[in-house]
Amino acid sequence: MSKKNKNTEDVKDQVEEVLDTTVEETETQEIDIEAQLNEELEKEKDKFLRLFAEFENYKKRTSKERVELFKTASQDVIQSMLPVLDDFDRALKEIEKSEDKNLIKGVELIHNKLKETLKSKGLAEVKVNAGDAFNADDHEAITQIPAPNEDLKGKIVDVIEKGYTLGDKVIRFPKVVTGQ
16 A cells, blocks of 8 residues: 555544544543533422412411401400490490399490300300319419319309400400319
8 A cells, every 4th residue: 555545544543532532532521511500490499389389378368368357357346335234234234133024125235235246256255264274275264262162173153254366366354263
């Protein structure tokens, strides 16, 4: 073979090696870039899902707070009406002692109207009777007196002031006297 042909073949071999190496490097670079892009895509998907979940939690929390606010929006007004309701109860007991049936009937009508109006706004009376078991979570003990009999030891002897709930929330605990 001639030198020229040998040189040509050597050049061809070198060109092929360079091309093969370049193609392999390019493929490796493409695979690296693709892996990097996939990793970034996964990060962005994760970020999006977390943001979406956080937004859903925010919507649930604010709607729950809004419902709770509507339930207790009138709490201050109703709490300020409770002493009036207590005075009405005491007045009704005193008026019932009189002989005037029309007066009793008129005051009962007004009393019932006030109670029904407050009940329609979500007010409910906490039912407590003498002889019920005392529970510090549900009752407010004003004082303790010696129990009139053994059955009333550790139990409620008298109810001084009624308790009320507004929706599910206790706005005033019943004030009671307990037996000792």
